[in-house]
Amino acid sequence: MKFLSSFLTKFASLIIGFLLLGCVKDVDLDQRDDIILSPDLQIDLLIYDIDQTHFKDTVTGNTKTRISDTVRLEFLDDSYIQDDLTSVEFYFRHINTFPREINSKVRFLSEVNREQFAVNYTIKPGADGNPVTTEQYELIEEDRINLVRRSIKMVVELEVQPDTTAFEGELDFASKGFFSFEF
Numbered sequence: 001m002k003f004l005s006s007f008l009t010k011f012a013s014l015i016i017g018f019l020l021l022g023c024v025k026d027v028d029l030d031q032r033d034d035i036i037l038s039p040d041l042q043i044d045l046l047i048y049d050i051d052q053t054h055f056k057d058t059v060t061g062n063t064k065t066r067i068s069d070t071v072r073l074e075f076l077d078d079s080y081i082q083d084d085l086t087s088v089e090f091y092f093r094h095i096n097t098f099p100r101e102i103n104s105k106v107r108f109l110s111e112v113n114r115e116q117f118a119v120n121y122t123i124k125p126g127a128d129g130n131p132v133t134t135e136q137y138e139l140i141e142e143d144r145i146n147l148v149r150r151s152i153k154m155v156v157e158l159e160v161q162p163d164t165t166a167f168e169g170e171l172d173f174a175s176k177g178f179f180s181f182e183f
Contacts (some may be wrong), residue, residue: 020134041113069155070153086180092121092175093174094134101123102162104122108154117147121136127169
């Protein structure tokens with residue numbers, strides 16, 4: 001029995017040795033600088049749901065034709081964004097039940113509120129019980145990527161044209177950024 005146990009131990013060691021040596025290919029370590037990683041990251045930027053009360057002036061009770069909201073995008077100041085960002089695709093989606101078109105302007109600002117770029121589009125009118133979806137994409141590639149790197153704020157402005165008809169409904173908004181990097 002002792003002979004069989006010793007034989008199996010040596011045989012197993014030999015097989016493991018062949019497996020370890022057989023799995024190694026030649027590695028050229030001089031090519032380590034040529035390795036490029038290209039991860040992608042999806043980030044929710046701003047999400048909100050509003051109704052007609054957001055368009056009312058709290059002092060006068062009159063309907064306002066323009067409202068806006070500003071958010072800071074602190075992650076844009078990260079060193080990965082500043083050094084390795086190669087492109088961004090922004091996605092904006094509105095689901096509208098207001099019976100009028102709404103002009104949307106999404107502006108990206110620097111720390112000192114200088115506009116870097118803007119995305120303008122019209123949100124299609126909807127109706128109560130019949131929401132209409134408007135989607136907008138904006139691709140920023142390497143030739144304009146510094147505009148994103150210099151941005152830290154996103155301002156969403158909505159404007160409706162004055163009208164005498166009733167202005168009731170809801171507007172849902174979602175925005176995302178699909179960030180691509182190269183390390």
